Amino acid sequence: MEQSTQSVSDNAEKSRFEIHDDGELAGFAEYHRSGNEIAFIHTEIDPRFEGRGLGGRLARAVLDTARDQGLAVLPYCPFIRAWITKHPEYADLVPTTHRARFGL
Numbered sequence: 001m002e003q004s005t006q007s008v009s010d011n012a013e014k015s016r017f018e019i020h021d022d023g024e025l026a027g028f029a030e031y032h033r034s035g036n037e038i039a040f041i042h043t044e045i046d047p048r049f050e051g052r053g054l055g056g057r058l059a060r061a062v063l064d065t066a067r068d069q070g071l072a073v074l075p076y077c078p079f080i081r082a083w084i085t086k087h088p089e090y091a092d093l094v095p096t097t098h099r100a101r102f103g104l
Helices: 054-068 078-086 088-093
Strands: 006-011 016-021 024-034 037-045 072-075
Touching: 006 054, 016 054, 024 054, 037 054, 037 078, 054 072, 054 078, 054 088, 072 078, 072 088, 078 088
Parallel strands: 037 072
Antiparallel strands: 006 016, 016 024, 024 037
16 A cells, blocks of 8 residues: 655645645644734545544644644644544643633
């Protein structure tokens, strides 16, 4: 089975992180940045690419980027919120004052 090449990049013009699979846009996570906070609004994976773990790879990449940039994460997006719940090592990115609001 051939391995596809996946990459995640920040498309700042569109305020979203995009994941590409073999050069084709497979999904994105929209965000809103304000000061030292990044709010994730909506995540979408193209149905043609579902079931390949791309959503999880995208979530990990955007949260790692937020950590690297010292940003506080506000997971309004249900997918990102659920992913953080399943991966509690990322919960510290959400400010303690906001965790109850997001059920974390």
